[in-house]
Amino acid sequence: xxxxxxxxxxxxxxxxxxxxxxxxxxxxxxxxxxxxxxxxxxxxxxxxxxxxxxxxxxxxxxxxxxxxxxxxxxxxxxxxxxxxxxxxxxxxxxxxxxxxxxxxxxxxxxxxxxxxxxxxxxxxxxxxxxxxxxxxxxxxxxxxxxxxxxxxxxxxxxxxxxxxxxxxxxxxxxxxxxxxxxxxxxxxxxxxxxxxxxxxxxxxxxxxxxxxxxxxxxxxxxxxxxxxxxxxxxxxxxxxxxxxxxxxxxxxxxxxxxxxxxxxxxxxxxxxxxxxxxxxxxxxxxxxxxxxxxxxxxxxxxxxxxxxxxxxxxxxxxx
Ligand SMILES: [Zn+2]
Numbered sequence: 332x333x334x335x336x337x338x339x340x341x342x343x344x345x346x347x348x349x350x351x352x353x354x355x356x357x358x359x360x361x362x363x364x365x366x367x368x369x370x371x372x373x374x375x376x377x378x379x380x381x382x383x384x385x386x387x388x389x390x391x392x393x394x395x396x397x398x399x400x401x402x403x404x405x406x407x408x409x410x411x412x413x414x415x416x417x418x419x420x421x422x423x424x425x426x427x428x429x430x431x432x433x434x435x436x437x438x439x440x441x442x443x444x445x446x447x448x449x450x451x452x453x454x455x456x457x458x459x460x461x462x463x464x465x466x467x468x469x470x471x472x473x474x475x476x477x478x479x480x481x482x483x484x485x486x487x488x489x490x491x492x493x494x495x496x497x498x499x500x501x502x503x504x505x506x507x508x509x510x511x512x513x514x515x516x517x518x519x520x521x522x523x524x525x526x527x528x529x530x531x532x533x534x535x536x537x538x539x540x541x542x543x544x545x546x547x548x549x550x551x552x553x554x555x556x557x558x559x560x561x562x563x564x565x566x567x568x569x570x571x572x573x574x575x576x577x578x579x580x581x582x583x584x585x586x587x588x589x590x591x592x593x594x595x596x597x598x599x600x601x602x603x604x605x606x607x608x609x610x611x612x613x614x615x616x617x618x619x620x621x622x623x624x625x626x627x628x629x630x631x632x633x634x635x636x637x638x639x640x641x642x643x644x645x646x647x648x649x650x
Contacts, residue, residue, distance in 0.1 A: 334649045336642065337451035337614045349394050350556055353508040355484060357398060358550045359391055363521045363610025364455065365414050367391050368512050368550055370505065373481030375404035379503050379512050381418040381466065383448070386458035388418030405478060407489060408468065409514025409552070410497045411436040412527075413448040414455050419466040428476065429468040430491055432499030436527075440635045441465045447636045451614065492516065493537035494529035496552075498632075500537075504544055511546035511563075519554030519566045521610045523573050526618035527633045530626055534574035542567050553610060576601050581623040595620045595648045617648040 345362040352358060355371030368379035376399060382388040406424035408416050411433045419427060429437075436444075442465065449456050456462075470476075478487040485507035492502060496515040503512040515524065516537065525533075542564065549557040549566060557566045580601045584594035598620050606612050621644050622633060634640075 334613060336645055338611060339450065339453060341452070341614075342454050347394075348555070349398075351398070352510050352548050352550075352556065353505070355399070355480075356505060356508060356510055357395065358512075358556050359394065360550070360555050363553050365553060366550055368503075369395050369399075369403075370480065370487055370503070371399055371401060372404070372478070372484060374401060376401045377405040377407060377478055377480075377487055377503075378403045378422050378424065379407050380409060380415045380514075381406060381422060383414040383417050383452075383455040384457050384459055385418050385421035385461040385463070387455065388421035390457070392421060407501070407503055408433065408466070409502070409512070410500045411441065411444065412497070412515070413441075413445045414452060415514075416466040417445065417456075417462045420463050426470055427466065427468045428470045428472070428489065430499035430501045431471040431473050433497070433501075434468050434471050434499075436497060436499060437465055437467060443635050443637045446638045447641050450638045450641065490540075492540035493532050495533035495537040496523070496525070497527045498529065502541065502544075504546070509545065509547040510550070511541070511544050511548070512550045513541060513552065515552035516541055517549060517551040517567055517570045519549070519551040519557050521551070521553035522606055522612035522615050523570060524611065524615045524619065525574070525577065526615070526622045526636060528619075528622060529631075530574050530578050530623055534571050534578065538567055538571050538574075573602065573606060577619060577623055581620055582627060585624060585627045591621070591624050592648060594624060598623075613649070617644050620648065 345364045347361045349359045358368045360366045370377040403422045403424045406422045406427045408429045476489040488504040489501050500514050500516050546563050549563045557563050580597040581594040584597050
């Protein structure tokens with residue numbers, strides 16, 4: 332029997348954990364569902380990630396409002412994926428910020444990604460009709476951008492670390508508190524999604540740059556908050572290892588003239604003992620292997636996932 336498509340039958344509600352990591356620095360994690368965060372300035376809030384729909388975002392904002400009533404001035408989106416951005420309107424932010432490449436990706440494939448992610452992970456799209464349309468940034472940057480939080484709170488550094496999970500991921504770094512919001516560049520005990528990724532860049536220079544912050548606490552894209560330098564390094568190493576095993580196993584079959592389906596089996600066999608029980612492992616792997624294969628074929632810019640292409644790749648690999 333075929334496996335159910337992606338996360339289409341993952342319908343059980345996840346338990347949420349709201350943590351305050353330092354004065355005015357909050358993160359909401361949810362057993363492997365996409366994480367969100369908020370950083371307080373003196374008289375405003377910077378929200379990090381927006382969830383899949385305004386209704387889902389309002390559930391998060393209700394919890395945030397028990398901690399602070401400051402208005403959301405900035406909404407920072409780590410990358411273009413629908414489950415992170417389509418709830419943006421609920422924040423009523425003055426300014427929405429992304430990397431420049433994220434704006435390009437929204438223009439090029441935002442609608443296709445919306446349709447694809449809705450079919451892959453319907454549970455995350457609470458009241459999908461509450462989405463008013465694609466989310467567009469007001470401000471984009473290419474390298475670094477600082478938000479000054481107030482005299483005693485220091486600054487929030489938004490930084491590009493290189494191509495990784497997508498062409499335009501950014502992280503949010505609090506240099507004084509040594510807290511890093513890493514977006515989907517690092518996952519803590521959750522499988523990596525790499526269907527739009529640049530595996531070679533991500534597993535080398537990009538993760539080197541992420542590790543280079545020397546964070547004492549890290550909020551990944553999914554999974555629990557990671558506390559302590561050694562655990563942060565371990566989470567980064569684990570994410571890197573996922574990528575290198577994927578690259579090596581798919582690469583071996585590709586170089587040997589094998590078929591995509593053989594590459595999928597090889598990657599599955601190599602990754603499952605360590606990562607198989609983590610959220611969204613089975614969901615991600617066919618899309619991941621297809622993208623590694625494309626990259627090895629010399630296709631630099633990732634192909635666009637559509638709801639139809641998702642099903643084709645799924646049916647050819649996960650059956
Ligand atoms: Zn993502």
